[in-house]
Amino acid sequence: xxxxxxxxxxxxxxxxxxxxxxxxxxxxxxxxxxxxxxxxxxxxxxxxxxxxxxxxxxxxxxxxxxxxxxxxxxxxxxxxxxxxxxxxxxxxxxxxxxxxxxxxxxxxxxxxxxxxxxxxxxxxxxxxxxxxxxxxxxxxxxxxxxxxxxxxxxxxxxxxxxxxxxxxxxxxxxxxxxxxxxxxxxxxxxxxxxxxxxxxxxxxxxxxxxxxxxxxxxxxxxxxxxxxxxxxxxxxxxxxxxxxxxxxxxxxxxxxxxxxxxxxxxxxxxxxxxxxxxxxxxxxxxxxxxxxxxxxxxxxxxxxxxxxxxxxxxxxxxxxxxxxxxxxxxxxxxxxxxxxxxxxxxxxxxxxxxxxxxxxxxxxxxxxxxxxxxxxxxxxxxxxxxxxxxxxxxxxxxxxxxxxxxxxxxxxxxxxxxxxxxxxxxxxxxxxxxxxxxxxxxxxxxxxxxxxxxxxxxxxxxxxxxxxxxxxxxxxxxxxxxxxxxxxxxxxxxxxxxx
Ligand SMILES: Cc1cc2nc3c(=O)[nH]c(=O)nc-3n(C[C@H](O)[C@H](O)[C@H](O)COP(=O)(O)OP(=O)(O)OC[C@H]3O[C@@H](n4cnc5c(N)ncnc54)[C@H](O)[C@@H]3O)c2cc1C
Numbered sequence: 001x002x003x004x005x006x007x008x009x010x011x012x013x014x015x016x017x018x019x020x021x022x023x024x025x026x027x028x029x030x031x032x033x034x035x036x037x038x039x040x041x042x043x044x045x046x047x048x049x050x051x052x053x054x055x056x057x058x059x060x061x062x063x064x065x066x067x068x069x070x071x072x073x074x075x076x077x078x079x080x081x082x083x084x085x086x087x088x089x090x091x092x093x094x095x096x097x098x099x100x101x102x103x104x105x106x107x108x109x110x111x112x113x114x115x116x117x118x119x120x121x122x123x124x125x126x127x128x129x130x131x132x133x134x135x136x137x138x139x140x141x142x143x144x145x146x147x148x149x150x151x152x153x154x155x156x157x158x159x160x161x162x163x164x165x166x167x168x169x170x171x172x173x174x175x176x177x178x179x180x181x182x183x184x185x186x187x188x189x190x191x192x193x194x195x196x197x198x199x200x201x202x203x204x205x206x207x208x209x210x211x212x213x214x215x216x217x218x219x220x221x222x223x224x225x226x227x228x229x230x231x232x233x234x235x236x237x238x239x240x241x242x243x244x245x246x247x248x249x250x251x252x253x254x255x256x257x258x259x260x261x262x263x264x265x266x267x268x269x270x271x272x273x274x275x276x277x278x279x280x281x282x283x284x285x286x287x288x289x290x291x292x293x294x295x296x297x298x299x300x301x302x303x304x305x306x307x308x309x310x311x312x313x314x315x316x317x318x319x320x321x322x323x324x325x326x327x328x329x330x331x332x333x334x335x336x337x338x339x340x341x342x343x344x345x346x347x348x349x350x351x352x353x354x355x356x357x358x359x360x361x362x363x364x365x366x367x368x369x370x371x372x373x374x375x376x377x378x379x380x381x382x383x384x385x386x387x388x389x390x391x392x393x394x395x396x397x398x399x400x401x402x403x404x405x406x407x408x409x410x411x412x413x414x415x416x417x418x419x420x421x422x423x424x425x426x427x428x429x430x431x432x433x434x435x436x437x438x439x440x441x442x443x444x445x446x447x448x449x450x451x452x453x454x455x456x457x458x459x460x461x462x463x464x465x466x467x468x469x470x471x472x473x474x475x476x477x478x479x480x481x482x483x484x485x486x487x488x489x490x491x492x493x494x495x496x497x498x499x
Pocket of ligand 1: 061086089159
């Protein structure tokens with residue numbers, strides 16, 4: 001039973017949200033946030049240079065921006081999506097609710113008035129909060145829209161970063177495509193907050209390449225599921241997204257949905273959730289390589305179960321089938337559609353959905369073409385014990401302590417270290433601090449504090465000159481009058497001099 005909190009308005013509603021915003025502003029004012037500006041204004045050849053440019057305006061990019069701004073470092077966010085449609089929530093995601101427990105404080109960065117709960121209670125009240133089971137997906141997006149508004153973030157939507165080009169002179173070029181045309185922006189540092197598939201895209205088994213594109217989709221594709229009405233649909237995979245795709249197809253009127261699952265049963269325990277604690281959040285970065293690998297590999301192998309509600313959403317349909325031990329051996333195209341051969345039988349289908357997750361794949365992300373060949377990954381850093389090989393982990397970038405990329409061959413791309421990887425593939429180096437709700441604030445603060453420290457070191461001559469030039473007196477000289485020693489004190493000095 002939660003206790004009532006007397007600072008939350010008794011009559012929730014639109015007024016409740018306004019009152020919450022007043023409180024948030026007050027909290028920030030009491031904490032003297034944001035910090036005063038202390039960064040030197042930078043120009044190169046007369047062109048202004050941003051302190052930090054962030055690619056991606058999802059929860060990670062926004063939490064990073066707030067953390068930087070609060071430290072007095074300017075940050076501009078570029079996102080290719082239209083305003084309010086950043087990330088998967090209101091675009092490609094199909095679950096009814098978030099998996100994350102409602103009480104996680106997500107990107108709130110330690111400000112109680114910035115939490116989802118505060119936002120929710122301010123509008124709907126404490127009783128509704130207690131009645132809420134999981135956070136509805138679109139409501140999370142609404143919260144993120146509010147977050148952006150109240151933190152007054154500078155987000156440039158419909159701006160796609162087409163290339164990231166580090167330079168040896170201490171700046172990084174971002175080549176941007178926007179409705180107004182193409183432009184080049186210069187920034188001293190760049191944060192890549194591009195999401196769950198942030199360094200790649202959908203993982204597809206090789207057999208997908210040989211199938212006609214109109215007969216299959218990946219679960220992360222932006223697709224109108226209405227076209228599956230009356231169709232026999234196969235969904236490959238057993239994770240959360242496969243349940244969401246299957247349920248959406250069934251709700252859209254699919255004649256039949258077959259979940260083709262390689263495993264003999266669904267995983268039941270969410271090891272990633274069990275692993276989370278402040279020790280991991282703060283300690284993973286400092287673990288020896290062997291332990292980093294061991295923990296991440298174990299969580300990967302165990303696999304994350306789909307949420308119970310998502311499984312039930314599918315299971316309630318009589319025309320849904322959970323077919324275990326049904327790894328795909330072969331898919332043939334015939335006049336009737338697709339014929340899928342598995343050890344459990346042969347299935348005739350009209351459409352296949354690959355719910356096969358994501359992978360790091362530089363080739364599908366042209367914006368990384370300049371930097372990708374120079375990025376050091378874990379394959380170059382660590383050889384796992386036999387049997388513990390893991391493609392996701394080998395492909396992961398080997399990041400420095402501020403999430404910065406490192407050069408595979410030192411000197412091959414000077415300035416690469418000015419690009420910071422704040423998306424899911426940072427997990428092996430830093431722990432899961434760079435995308436998921438539970439520890440996103442911790443990750444953003446680590447990133448921002450590290451960047452502020454790097455700036456200070458780079459600009460130390462500027463700051464030293466500032467210290468020297470600093471001339472604000474705290475005493476003007478009239479606060480005291482010099483005193484004279486007594487006669488005896490002066491005489492004692494003379495007597496002592498002879499000893
Ligand atoms: C279906 C789904 C459900 C999930 N559910 C949960 C959950 O319940 N709990 C949880 O903790 N996590 C969940 N996650 C994982 C994670 O929290 C989300 O992926 C979350 O959106 C990550 O936030 P982000 O800011 O890192 O990335 P995103 O929200 O994906 O934002 C990245 C942004 O980068 C932009 N971008 C990418 N490339 C460029 C470019 N070149 N130029 C300009 N902009 C670019 C994109 O447009 C996007 O808006 C889920 C993920 C998915 C896919």
